[in-house]
Amino acid sequence: MIQKICDSCERTIEVEDDLAGQKVACEACGDINIMPEVGTGEVHEAITATDRLAKMGLPPDSGPEKPAIKVRPAMLKARPVLFGTLVLVLVSGLVGIVWGLIGEPAGAKTAAKIGGGIGAIVVLGVLGVWKIKTLSAALEITNKRTVLRRGLLSRATSEVVHDNIRNVQITQTFWQRLWGVGTLGLSSSGQDGIEIEIGDIPNPERVRKVIDAYRPLG
Template identity: 45%
Template sequence: MVGGSRPSRRGDGEQPMPPDEAEQNKPRAAEEGVANRAKEAGLPPDTGPEIRVILVRRSMFRTRPMLYTAHVLAILGLLGGAVYYGPIRTGYDGLAWLMALGAVAVLGSLFVWWLRCFAHALDITNKRTVQRVGIISRNSSEVLHDNIRNIRVDQSFYERIFRVGKLGIASAGHGGLEIEMEGVPDPDRVRRIIDVYRSLG
């Protein structure tokens, strides 16, 4: 037709997607991205029932290796001395009992330390991360993976050597770190697991 205008064509004839439809497809694309990342990492999908992926507790040895080693050596040394000055050598019963009591005291200190580490846990599922503190009385804080804004890992030089560190998680609706835990073993691996279930854009 002379003098008329022809409608422009987009390459192979495809029409642009309406803005409303494009916005509706964004959550679907994000869900597919999470599902693909979980499958590639060999982790449970984020769909369906909630499944625990990993349970993380504070590490004793990695956090303070020198103190842990000192406890173990003290226990072995005191027990060895108690045996040596008890049944083997006579006349040193008082010293043997004193060493035995010292070994029990150091062992009790190590047990209290273990309880403190056991009382701090991160329960990471395919939908959220929950921090639990305490054994008898317990406090908990949780963040949905879809709402995570930032994951922070702090490590000193020796913590990088022993692969331990401090992990912090901030959500979109919170000003600071909502979850924070020290002595996390292999914090980079924990962050990668959480990143699998995050909506990264």
């Protein structure tokens, strides 16, 4: 086999030896490449593309589909102030319950028990619903495509093959940038607008780098 990095999309083109020195169309982008003679340096370049992915801890783009990374929306990083406040209210509620239960019964202690109990239940409820919401969305990136799954019981999925991705967009507010979270949007060629969007994901730059490593650039 002879390998060559496509001049246009930088994917690896692999053909039988008898096509050495011949013009071959890239399977990914259709660009015409002149294949190297057997045993020239360009074969080495092709291996480097796989090495580059391996260095990033990612599976090669050729071969069977393999998972690369999976991300879910963050809680603490997405809403640090809200998350911190909820935890503070929860801890205060629990302290109130304990204080209300020990020592001589008194009106203030009864109020602390009831108030603390209601506070703790409300906070646990809010945190529980929030947690379920984050669990119900996941972005799974393989060496072939990006898949967005939504919903716990009934699942809705949308996906884009890496070769068809036209743009990877990260939207971050000032605070989101500080906390390292953001919204990631993927638009594909052929259809207008963003087709896949997921908010509050941790380290969106890393996710973009992984997707970029698999898609043809330039």
